[in-house]
Amino acid sequence: MIQVHQYEKWWIGLSIAVLAVISITVGVAGFMLGVQVPVPEALVNPNTVAQSGNFSNPGVRQLAPKKYEVYVRAEANPWKFRPDKIEIPVGSTVTFYVTSADVQHGFKLEGTNINVQVLPGQVSKMTATFNQPGTYDFVCTEYCGVGHQNMFGTLTVK
């Protein structure tokens, strides 16, 4: 066996305990308290998303009172989210579906937990509830070409 100094034994015990506690905490937050990360939603053909299906006509759709879904198509050259202006009433729960028609993009909506990678061929789905009126920027967080810094939109909660 190996010899371990007493202080070092304490350090090892403490290290393992801290790492275990953090692992459990983030797991509980993720799987029981509903802090979501995106999971596989659907596969799409990036070459045709602009022509057919939900992403060919992106925008806000009401599903029920205070319940909305938004389809967003990210595009490079010109660098744009379609739509880049979204309006919803206060208190709405909104599910976002985002995909890319070309290269990889990102979609991060300030003031929420929504922060996803947007890949061609995949649909990124995230939900948030908006109880504070105001305007919130959503920005592209992945390098997508020389116009990347101009790629953003705003969500208005009224």
Next chain:
Amino acid sequence: MNAFAVEKKIAGWHVLVAILALVVGTLFGPLQGLEHMGINLYPALQSVGLQSYYQGLTLHGVLNALVWTTFFITGFLTLIVAKSLNRGLAFPKLSWAAFSVMVVGLLMAAVPLLLNLASVLYTMYPPLQAPWYYYLGLTLVVVGSWMSGWSMLTTWWAWRKDNKGATTPFLAFASLITMVLWQICTLGIASEILVLILPWSLGLVGGIDAQLSRTLFWFTGHPLVYFWLLPAYISWYGMMPKQAGGKLFSEQLARLAFWLFLLLSTPIGLHHQFVDPGLSAGWKYVHAVLTFAVFFPSLLTAFNVIASLENGGRARGGKGLLMWIRNLPWNEPSFTAQTLAMIIFAFGGIGGMVNASYDVNLVVHNTAWIPGHFHLTVGSGVTLTFIGVLYWLVPHLTGKKLWGAKAAIAQAWVWFVGMIIFSNGLHRLGLLDAPRRTMLGVANDNYGAADWLFPRLQVGIGGMILFVSVLLFVVVMLKTVLNKQTETVEMPVAEPLHQETIPAWLNNWQPWLVGTVVLILVAYGPILIQLISQIQFFSPGFVVWK
């Protein structure tokens, strides 16, 4: 004849290319910092052939994160394997061939980078598409680094034949683990390039699967950081105690830490993909837990290295709970640079816990927080350690006396101060939702808020301070190589504090290698099977940076 003349020559050439890459690569750093601060020099730079911020950022990432590190590491480890086993390389020609392959690969990749044909950033995410020879060049750099590892392994096998039953000396042992880890983990990027990217960039297949490519990239991308870090740890464990006038506190636990790195570095790549759409939450969480597990050997390292330094401080007359710190050789450039590197790295490690935290990652993913984090780790913990190593290594290789010890010490402190200002700015920007790899000066005209202004200034000013540090480093290196004063500098080798017998399980590759492979199969097998079964050859290549 000069002992180890061949090995020194090999190491010297590697280190030369590494330093050139670091110096050229860091030239872009302050430009990026100034842009973030609102001073956009890129329009003016078009006249000298730099087409965009993003072309510069690609050069910065590739030269610093890939070229500087890989060339330094292969050169440094080649030398210390030979010296630590106290025998020449079994096949020095193999090391020379390795070096040549790496250089050819580097040149092949450099041409399209400089011509703005490959501004895909160092992650080269498809369907951004560079010319095929760019990818082939990067592949050759990796293959060359493998060959360099084979040269070390064959040397060790020869040593083992002559030393049956002996325990491999620590420096060689740890270097071999690093190279084997690299062999295993680069299978991800090798298959990404050879199977998916090359046929597609050559036009043989019409499309590529972005999600699968990313996953293969990060199979290599995370352990890559351990490939950078372990050589720094080798110096901290195996050399710095000696430089501090002390001994290695626990050699057994040092070895255990390296085995654990081999075991745990690879099956955790999904922590870079927590917010990818195509991967399930369960597997993301498994990788998150394994990521916390790989913190453990770093925590072991923290204790062991600090205890070893304390041993040195006390041996030099240090007293009290913490006053021994003052007795450490702060007048030694190599020691000072590496100790400051450790301190910065500790902050990086704490931030890393946040990144690794599965859902907390939602706050920071792809924000400026991330470059804030890795300039503390690879950009300082590793880079400043390697710079510290160079302060004895270059004299060791050239026989010249280190020029300007004071300037070298100032270099390390200036880096330390500049990096704290710079990195703190990026971390704060990240928490204010600023994205990474973005012209933030321009972006802030579009979105963001007034509270970005101050941390943006920090990034610019910190970047300029770092630039001063790089200039000091260049002067010290040049003046040293040209120095007329000679000096014989030996490689520092730390002795263990207690003559410990190394138990068989800490000296036997088999169980650890089997464990490594099994863990990778478990953590990646189902994911890769799922992704491959639904593979889509849809995405054509895009060139969106002209």
